[in-house]
Amino acid sequence: MSEDPDQARLRALEDRIAALRKTQEPAPRADEHYSMANMAWRMVIELVAGLAIGFGIGYGLDVLFGTLPLFLVLFVFLGLAAGVKTMMRTAKEVQLDADKASAGHERD
Template identity: 55%
Template sequence: MADRPESDRLKALEEKLEKARKRAEPEKAHMEEHYSQAQLAWRMVIELVAGLGIGFGIGFGLDAVLGTRPWLMVIFTLLGFIAGVKTMIRSAEEVQRKQMEAASEAAGDQER
């Protein structure tokens, strides 16, 4: 190696680095996809729990003010659950739409 010029050594090093980067890219993409799925799952759980909590809080507060325990608390908790599920469905549709757009863009790029 000592007898080769510096530029040849640099080219060989660059080729080795490029090969190493190409091998590492699939792992990185997989990890990013894994984290995005985990973030989506947490987002949906938080939306559901928030809906339940807000419904429970409103129902409990109205029950305390109006003295109708536990009817309004039960009704508003159910309404909060329904609202949380609707929000989760909207989030899932949003993610699905983004994935469909990405897939159609990828298909369009492959045709070119």
């Protein structure tokens, strides 16, 4: 019994596609362009999270102790400092990655 003509055409098409894939270089990923934007959003989220956590802890302690503005202000500033410190650590990571990438391109 012979093969179905559609199956033979499909197999021939798959072979042609596989041969073309072997000859072409892989296309650059589309999300590589947005990697810096992703890092910027990550930094913003880290800062806002630090502020929000500081606000929550400060407000909770103020309600608990009945000293409304004292701990709120203190922990908002501590949250801001923690957020900035985390942002700086992320910026250092980005800089190290950029340095590694540029060192790799210089060798080529």
